[in-house]
Amino acid sequence: MSAKQRIVAIEEHFWIPELRDRYSGPRGISAHTPARQLDDLGEVRLKEMDAAGIEMQVISHMQPGTQMFDAETAIALARKANDVLYAATRTHPTRFAGFAELPTVDPQAAADELERTVAQYDFKGALINGLTGGDFLDGKRFWCIFERAQALEVPIYLHPGIPHHAVTDAYYSHYRRGDFPFLSVAWGFTAETAIHAIRLIVSGVFDAFPRLKIILGHLGETIPFTLWRCDWILDHVGGSRAFADAFRQHFYLTTSGNFQASALACCIAELGIDRIMFAVDYPYNSSAEGVAFVRNAPISEADKEKIFHGNADHLLRLGA
Ligand code: MN
Numbered sequence: 001m002s003a004k005q006r007i008v009a010i011e012e013h014f015w016i017p018e019l020r021d022r023y024s025g026p027r028g029i030s031a032h033t034p035a036r037q038l039d040d041l042g043e044v045r046l047k048e049m050d051a052a053g054i055e056m057q058v059i060s061h062m063q064p065g066t067q068m069f070d071a072e073t074a075i076a077l078a079r080k081a082n083d084v085l086y087a088a089t090r091t092h093p094t095r096f097a098g099f100a101e102l103p104t105v106d107p108q109a110a111a112d113e114l115e116r117t118v119a120q121y122d123f124k125g126a127l128i129n130g131l132t133g134g135d136f137l138d139g140k141r142f143w144c145i146f147e148r149a150q151a152l153e154v155p156i157y158l159h160p161g162i163p164h165h166a167v168t169d170a171y172y173s174h175y176r177r178g179d180f181p182f183l184s185v186a187w188g189f190t191a192e193t194a195i196h197a198i199r200l201i202v203s204g205v206f207d208a209f210p211r212l213k214i215i216l217g218h219l220g221e222t223i224p225f226t227l228w229r230c231d232w233i234l235d236h237v238g239g240s241r242a243f244a245d246a247f248r249q250h251f252y253l254t255t256s257g258n259f260q261a262s263a264l265a266c267c268i269a270e271l272g273i274d275r276i277m278f279a280v281d282y283p284y285n286s287s288a289e290g291v292a293f294v295r296n297a298p299i300s301e302a303d304k305e306k307i308f309h310g311n312a313d314h315l316l317r318l319g320a
Contacts, residue, residue: 005053006309007291008318010099011127011157011217011256011279012057014038014045014088016081019066037283038062041088045282046095052287054280055309058316059085060099063129063161067104074103078113086121097318099157100126105133107141111148118152124316125154125215130161130189136196138203146209155213155252155315158196160189160221167192185257185284193221198230201246202238213315217256217279219263223247224270248275252315255307257281259293273303277312 015038037044041059049057061081066074081101089096100117102110110126117123126149128137137145137158149156162168162184172183182188197216206212216223223230231244239246253267256279267276280290294307312318 005305007052007054007278008056008058008309008312009049009054009278009280009282009287009290010058010215010312010316011159011254012045012059012282013062013284014041014059014085015062016077016084018080019061019077022069023064034283041085041096042091046092048282048287049095052280052291054287054291056095056097056318057282058097058099058124058312058318059088060127060157060159061085061101063159065101065127065129067129067132067161069103069105071103071106071109074105075109075113077101078103078110082113082117082121082123086117086123089121094319097316098123102126102128102145104128104137104142104145107144111144114145114148114154115152118154123154124318125149125156127157127159129159130192130196131164134164136199138196138199138205143205143208146205146212150209150212153211155215157215157217158193158200159217160184160193163188163192190218190221193218194223197221197223197247197251198234201243201250202234204239206241206246206250207239212250213252214250215252215254215277217254217258217281219255219258219260219267220251220253220271223251224253224267225263227270244270248272251275252277252311254279255290255294257285259285259289261293261297264293264297268299268303273299273306274311276307277315278308 066078078101085098089098100114100123104110114126175182227244234243252275254277280287
């Protein structure tokens with residue numbers, strides 16, 4: 001192994017004060033929210049990256065982003081968030097890169113903001129947080145975002161968000177505790193994002209956009225583990241290809257916030273090493289723990305290089 005291994009982490013979050021101050025309730029700030037780290041796009045973040053050996057973060061706004069606001073508010077705040085992130089990438093061009101925040105409530109404006117930030121800011125794609133106004137992205141009104149992502153040759157990172165309020169009430173409310181991790185990190189986020197990804201596949205969106213690329217965090221939000229079963233029964237539902245083929249051809253996975261060796265082994269077995277990228281989910285998970293997880297994985301040094309930077313360098317055209 002070389003003296004200094006390049007490590008790129010691609011699901012790393014910040015927030016702008018204008019959005020932070022609007023978050024409340026189950027979507028918002030709790031005593032456990034690492035506000036100091038989310039506020040920072042400089043010293044605090046770089047110190048943790050340096051201590052863990054992380055060379056670059058591809059940074060995105062924390063969920064729920066701007067997706068719960070009216071169009072006028074969302075468009076203005078997304079632009080503000082992207083401008084702030086761009087300034088940080090200009091200050092630290094070898095350490096920070098960006099995924100765009102998109103005002104998905106107005107899909108055409110979201111597509112335009114994606115193009116603006118890719119063309120003018122060299123952003124590497126966009127990160128979208130779950131539902132917009134109760135709707136998943138398989139709804140055709142959102143497809144202009146995918147059309148633009150394909151044209152720009154950038155991926156969409158499909159990130160968790162809080163489930164629909166009817167689901168929250170029916171499935172999760174009995175076990176509400178404190179900041180409610182059952183609804184979010186423990187299970188609600190995962191179930192929500194897995195359903196979102198499955199809906200995209202069965203919607204036929206990948207027939208419409210055959211070069212569209214989607215990234216899932218948290219080692220695939222459980223889909224690799226259930227891929228055989230989904231493929232068996234959802235074969236050719238809504239699309240021209242088998243479910244598993246669509247998943248393997250259009251999806252990339254990251255290690256964000258899921259440092260479980262058996263889950264990584266399952267992802268590699270189902271999708272192949274070229275589809276797995278490193279991420280921490282900073283500041284909710286430990287950068288050092290994430291790096292140690294991959295370093296200690298029972299895979300070759302060449303495969304670790306692919307996870308740590310090779311696959312992201314290629315997909316996101318980093319350092320080109
Ligand atoms: Mn995250």
